[in-house]
């Protein structure tokens with residue numbers, strides 16, 4: 001089984017299908033065969049066998065419905081009672097004929113939907129073949145939407161999504177209207193961005209990619225890093241390294257009121273393995289008491305972390321951050337720009353500055369630049385707004401949340417889902433900032449050679465952060481400090497492969 005780590009847009013997928021279709025490769029038959037195999041496996045798991053099962057196939061107007069109808073026909077031939085529900089005025093003709101020949105039945109969906117909803121809710125498996133890559137992202141309209149609502153109200157059965165959960169925004173993961181959440185998605189040829197991107201990705205359940213021999217052109221639209229990618233990205237010290245070659249990180253974080261943010265940020269950087277951490281601010285005593293490795297005061301650095309625990313009315317920290325931003329612009333020092341420092345961002349920085357906002361903070365960054373969007377708007381379309389912030393500021397943007405979305409130079413986009421929800425706790429963002437700062441300090445020269453590397457390093461930080469949270473306490477509450485403490489072991493583990 002292949003884990004989905006790269007995704008292509010619907011346009012890339014359609015273009016990749018063309019040469020195969022022109023050569024007469026029976027893509028739909030192959031897709032449908034694989035869909036029936038995975039559905040049969042689900043039925044065996046759910047009820048111990050295939051024959052005698054009840055499957056309801058929701059069929060839309062296009063080829064997605066065609067896949068579902070052919071898979072239904074194959075299941076019917078194995079003794080499954082298959083009912084197709086035709087949700088549109090047209091349905092794939094040959095697929096429908098195949099299903100009827102195999103002994104399946106078909107009903108046309110119409111209001112009221114109760115009878116069909118009861119049939120679907122009582123099925124062992126529902127195949128969702130309403131919409132695939134032809135969906136416009138506005139959810140399921142009209143009677144299809146009413147049917148899904150009625151099925152969910154009765155208790156959703158096991159759902160297998162055909163190619164993708166119907167109605168999701170294929171390329172952006174939008175979830176605007178009614179969508180039937182799936183337990184399993186069987187996706188064909190190449191995975192689509194909505195299977196990784198928030199908020200839609202959660203609707204997909206487990207994702208299985210069926211190889212149809214497609215070879216999409218161009219870079220994948222959205223990538224998810226895997227632990228095996230980390231070794232090539234991590235600044236592992238060379239045998240002859242010394243602390244200055246490994247990188248020095250300057251941290252402007254915390255204040256008298258928020259000393260903990262300074263302690264967590266510097267502690268995470270020390271544990272992530274940077275050459276040296278310099279701290280600037282009013283929490284130096286607390287920082288050194290917690291981490292005697294940290295040096296308080298000015299000096300040359302390769303990268304910065306600005307902002308954790310900095311309030312905009314703290315004149316001293318504000319001055320330090322504004323001064324250090326000049327170094328970022330003039331000398332090319334890298335920077336993580338977090339929390340209070342986001343408000344101090346110059347109009348245009350390069351991708352070697354990485355913003356780490358949550359949705360509310362990103363909305364503020366954008367509204368300061370004339371966009372009209374609030375937190376809910378960012379949460380509804382995280383990729384769109386992370387990209388927009390990258391366009392407007394030039395910075396790499398890491399948008400925090402249940403799935404972390406990174407948008408950077410040369411169209412680089414990552415979607416990382418490595419963390420347990422327990423990580424949503426005060427101070428976790430400070431730990432991420434320190435960890436990412438350490439990565440940037442170690443690789444700032446490489447970031448200048450390839451500006452899209454900043455996005456890959458940001459995704460790496462999200463991956464290690466999430467895994468450290470699991471390591472800190474696999475299935476229960478975690479403190480931000482415990483996440484920082486888990487970093488050395490987590491990093492050793494992912495580097496070992």
Ligand SMILES: NC(=O)C1=CN([C@@H]2O[C@H](COP(=O)(O)OP(=O)(O)OC[C@H]3O[C@@H](n4cnc5c(N)ncnc54)[C@H](OP(=O)(O)O)[C@@H]3O)[C@@H](O)[C@H]2O)[C@@H](O)CC1
Pocket residue numbers: 017021027028029031060061062063064065067130131132133134135136137138139140141162163167188
């Ligand atoms: N190409 C191949 O060889 C292979 C393709 N394969 C399969 O084909 C699938 C793509 O098929 P497809 O292109 O027919 O699109 P699909 O999503 O089934 O229907 C789109 C139609 O639905 C409509 N519609 C749109 N949005 C809507 C909404 N919100 N609410 C309601 N209706 C809406 C819209 O119609 P309109 O409204 O414009 O009349 C549009 O025309 C792909 O996902 C994969 O499963 C595999 O077999 C492998 C080989």
Ligand SMILES: Nc1ncnc2c1ncn2[C@@H]1O[C@H](COP(=O)(O)OP(=O)(O)O)[C@@H](O)[C@H]1O
Pocket residue numbers: 358399400401402403404419420421422423424425426427428429430431432465
């Ligand atoms: N539901 C969730 N599941 C997994 N990780 C989450 C979830 N919600 C938030 N996170 C992560 O938790 C961290 C919270 O950071 P942040 O919002 O900056 O908190 P703070 O400012 O208190 O440190 C981020 O890394 C974010 O991606």
Ligand SMILES: [K+]
Pocket residue numbers: 064128129130131132161162163164165166
């Ligand atoms: K579908």
